[in-house]
Amino acid sequence: MARKRIDEAAGLAAAQQWAAGASDRNTVATAVRYTLQALADRVPGKSVEVRVPPYGAVQCIEGPGHTRGTPPNVIETDADTWLRLATGALGWEAARASGAVLASGGRANLDAVLPVLRLR
Template sequence: MAVIREQDIDKGRDAWRRWADAARAQRDAGTDALDVRPDLPRPMWAMAVRYTLHLLERKAPGPGVEVRVAPWGAVKILDGPESDPHNLTPPDVVELDPDVWLRVAAGITAWDDERDAGRIGAIGERDDLGWLLPL
């Protein structure tokens, strides 16, 4: 199932642009990059997350790593072993909160910085997606 509906792609692109602009303005105003969290409506956050997960899925398709950004979406990316047919969970899973995901997707923070701050949960050998980011 797609993380974003085709008819919502333009809304997602706009939400992503607005989130990234607000995040950069917040950072430029002196907020520490790891604390950037724009005060925008929840539906805008949801669309930005879904749209960026869609971009990630297109950039690195495959069944090997599941990227989860609860509560708004999850995608499977990269080549590799597929999900176990009994539980549908791939061997590699990465979980991020929406603010962490959007910061690394926008290049506000680096993957290593968020991971070192303990804000990325990862299981498996392919837990470093920094080389795919920013989008």
């Protein structure tokens, strides 16, 4: 069953509220899910799984996919780090170097596709 898409206006509003300091669960969840959706739209595929527990996960980037078990290319981070990456407030290499992003597998790199959303 396909997941319901986050409406663009609602997703942008949530991301802007998060950027302005909102930290309530609903706002963060909507912003994370919207930016994950934007990532999957931008680089569709099934070779890398991006996880932001407990809010969501998407598969993206073309290449060899997987159907069962843990995928060979996984990226996992917390909501704040993901939103900072997704909006360009934090660079991929800096996030990796700080340990805020766990990435395994040869294709688990989002440097070329981030940010997915620029906030004013």
